[in-house]
Amino acid sequence: xxxxxxxxxxxxxTIFSEMSALAVRTGAVNLxxxxxxxxxxxxxxxxxxxxxxxxxxxYAPGIGVPALRHAIARxxxxxxxxxVDPDTQVVVTTGCTExxxxxxxxxxxxxxxxxxxxxxxxSYLAMIDFAGGVRRPVTLRAxxxxxxxxxxxxxITPRTRLILINTPHNPTGTVLTRDExxxxxxxxxxxxxxxxxxxxxEHLVFDRHTHVPLATLPGMWERTLTLxxxxxxxxxxxxxxxxxxxPRSLVGAVLAAKQWLTFTSGSPLQxxxxxxxxxxxxxxxxxxxxLQTRRDLLVAGLADAGLTARVPEGTYFATTDISHLxxxxxxxxxxxxxxxxxxxxxxxxxxxxNREEGRHLVRWAxxxxxxxxxxxxxxxxxxxxHRR
Numbered sequence: 001x002x003x004x005x006x007x008x009x010x011x012x013x014t015i016f017s018e019m020s021a022l023a024v025r026t027g028a029v030n031l032x033x034x035x036x037x038x039x040x041x042x043x044x045x046x047x048x049x050x051x052x053x054x055x056x057x058x059y060a061p062g063i064g065v066p067a068l069r070h071a072i073a074r075x076x077x078x079x080x081x082x083x084v085d086p087d088t089q090v091v092v093t094t095g096c097t098e099x100x101x102x103x104x105x106x107x108x109x110x111x112x113x114x115x116x117x118x119x120x121x122x123s124y125l126a127m128i129d130f131a132g133g134v135r136r137p138v139t140l141r142a143x144x145x146x147x148x149x150x151x152x153x154x155x156i157t158p159r160t161r162l163i164l165i166n167t168p169h170n171p172t173g174t175v176l177t178r179d180e181x182x183x184x185x186x187x188x189x190x191x192x193x194x195x196x197x198x199x200x201x202e203h204l205v206f207d208r209h210t211h212v213p214l215a216t217l218p219g220m221w222e223r224t225l226t227l228x229x230x231x232x233x234x235x236x237x238x239x240x241x242x243x244x245x246x247p248r249s250l251v252g253a254v255l256a257a258k259q260w261l262t263f264t265s266g267s268p269l270q271x272x273x274x275x276x277x278x279x280x281x282x283x284x285x286x287x288x289x290x291l292q293t294r295r296d297l298l299v300a301g302l303a304d305a306g307l308t309a310r311v312p313e314g315t316y317f318a319t320t321d322i323s324h325l326x327x328x329x330x331x332x333x334x335x336x337x338x339x340x341x342x343x344x345x346x347x348x349x350x351x352x353x354n355r356e357e358g359r360h361l362v363r364w365a366x367x368x369x370x371x372x373x374x375x376x377x378x379x380x381x382x383x384x385x386h387r388r
Contacts, residue, residue, distance in 0.1 A: 011126045015350040019334065026338035029376040030368075031298075032346045034170070034316040037369045040235035040276070041283050047275040051268035060267040062259050064092025064243070071274035072243050078281070080213050082221070088248045091255045094265045095240035096200045099227040099254065101127045102261060103196050103244065104164075106253035107225075108133040112161035115152070119351030119358055121170055121198070128164075136160070137353045142321065142361060143310055145172035147180040152187055162194040163187070168201040168211060171319060171348055171363040173312020175209045178217075185217045194250065196225045200242070203233045203284035205314035206292040215246065225250040230273045232316070233284040241266050241273045291316070291366065294373055298366040301377025306385065309364070316367040319348060323360035326387035330362045333387075341383035343376050 016033045023030035039045065056065075063069065069086040076082040084090060093099040100123055108114060110132030116124055118137035128135050136155040138148065152163075165184060167176040176184075188195050195214055202211045215224040229242030244254045276283070299309045299318055306325075309318040327333040330347035337343050345362050352358035366373060 007130060011129055012350075014122050015346060016122075019344050019346055022335070022338060023344040026342075026344075028338040028342050028344045029372060029379060030344050031364045031366075031373070031376045032334075032344040034232075034365045034367055035237045036235045036367045037372060038235065041280045044234065044236070044272050044276045044280060048268055048272035051271045056268040056271060058267060060092075060264045060270055062264050063255060064090065064264075065267070065270040065274070068092055068241075068243075068270040068274040068277075071277040072245065075277045076245055080216050082213070082215060082245075084245050085248075089245055089251055091244050091251050091258065092264075092270060093227075093229075093242040093244060093254070093258060094262045095231060096198060096227050096229040096242040097123050097240070098258065098261055099229075099242050099244045100124065100196075100198065101130070102254040102257040103225055103227065103250075104128055104131045104133065105261075106255075106257035107194060107196070107250070108161055111159065113157060113159045114162055114164055115155045115160060116164045117147070117166060117169065118353060119171055119348055119361075120164075121166060122350060124164060133161070134159070135353060139352075139354055139357050140169065140172055140174060141357060142319075145169070145174040145310065147176060147183065149180070149183040152183065156187060156191055156193075160191060160193060162196055164196045164198070165214070166198040168199075168205055168314030170201065170315050171317050171346070171351060173310065173315050173317055173319065175205050175211060175313040178212050181212055181214050181217060184214060185220050188223055189219050192223075194223050194225065195220070197227065199226055199228045200232045201315045202228055204288050204291055204316070206288065206295060207313065209313040211314070222247055223250075225254065230276060233287070234273070234276050234280070235287065236273075236276075239266060239269045239273070241269050294366045294368070294370055297370060298364060298373050298377065301373065301381070302364065305377060305380035305383075307362075307380070316365050317363050318366060319361050319363050321360050322362050322385070325385050327360070328387075329355075329359045333385075334362060336387075340385060342379045 108131040348361035
C-alpha cells in the first residue's frame with residue numbers, strides 16, 4: 001500500500017526540525033533554529049489573554065480580524081508611506097510560511113518558472129514543487145552575497161511567472177540595496193512579472209543598512225505582493241500570525257488559496273498583534289539594537305573558534321565557511337558538532353540547488369540570549385573542530 005504521495009516523498013524533510021531534534025536529544029546548545037529565548041512585550045501577551053477571556057475563541061474572518069488588518073495598513077503607511085486598503089489589500093495568514101504557500105499556490109500554474117534567490121528558505125522549494133512550478137535559482141555567492149544582476153536577467157525565460165525574493169535575506173544576512181532592488185524592479189517591469197517579497201526581518205537590520213520594500217519603488221506597487229509577520233519583529237515566532245499586502249488582485253490570489261489551507265487561525269492572537277503594531281511601535285528597533293550586540297558577540301566568538309563569519313547586515317543569522325576543517329560538507333559537520341563541541345548549527349547546503357555553492361557553509365543564530373551565545377562559542381573554542 002502506497003502511503004505517501006510522490007509530491008511529498010520527493011521533498012526532503014525540513015532541516016530545522018532535524019537539527020532542533022538533535023539539539024534536544026543531545027542537550028547541545030542550539031545555535032541553529034531561529035527562535036528567541038525571550039518573549040516579546042508583556043502588554044501584547046496581556047492583550048492575548050484579554051482576547052481569550054473575552055470570547056475571541058471562534059473562527060475569525062478568513063481575511064483576518066478588522067482590528068489587525070487596519071493595524072497592518074497603518075504600519076505600512078507609518079513606516080513606508082504605502083496607502084493600503086485594509087479591506088481589499090491585506091490578508092492575515094498563519095505566519096509568513098502560509099503566506100508563501102498561498103502566494104505560490106494562488107499565482108503559479110504547473111510549468112511556470114519561479115526565479116528565486118539562492119540560498120532559499122526551504123519552504124520555498126516545497127511550495128514551488130507543490131504548485132508544479134520550476135525553480136530558477138539566482139545565487140548570492142559567498143563571501144559577499146550580493147545580487148548578480150546579469151544572472152538575474154539570464155534566469156528570465158518566456159515561461160517565467162514570478163520572482164521570489166527575501167530581504168533581509170535568510171540565511172546570508174544580506175539586506176538588498178535600493179540599487180539591487182531597482183534591478184529587480186527593472187526586470188519585473190520589462191518582462192511583466194509579479195514579484196513576491198518575503199520581508200519577515202524588515203525591522204531587524206543593523207549598522208547603517210536600511211530595509212527598502214520593493215513595493216515602494218516606482219511602478220512596483222501594482223505587481224508586488226509583500227509578505228511579513230509579527231514572529232520575528234516582536235519575538236512571538238510561535239504565534240504564527242503573518243500577513244500579505246499588495247494590490248487587490250494579488251491579495252485575492254492569496255486569499256483564494258488560503259481559504260483551502262487554514263481558512264483562518266489564531267483568533268485571540270490577531271487582536272494582540274494589532275495591539276503590538278499600534279501600541280508597541282518601538283519594540284522592533286529596540287530588538288534590532290539588542291540583536292546587533294548579540295551578533296557582534298557571536299561573530300567574535302566564532303572567530304576565536306577559528307570560524308570567520310561574514311558580518312550580517314540583518315536577520316538572526318551569521319554564516320561561516322568550514323571548508324578548512326576537513327569535513328566533506330556542512331551537513332556532516334553539523335551532525336557531528338553536538339558530539340564534538342556540544343553545539344547545534346544549520347548546514348546551508350540544505351538551501352541550495354547548486355550544492356557546491358553551499359557545501360561548506362554553516363548558519364549560526366544570534367537571536368539567543370547573551371549567556372547562551374557565550375556558552376555556545378566557549379564550547380566551540382574549546383573543541384577541536386577539525387575532522388579526524
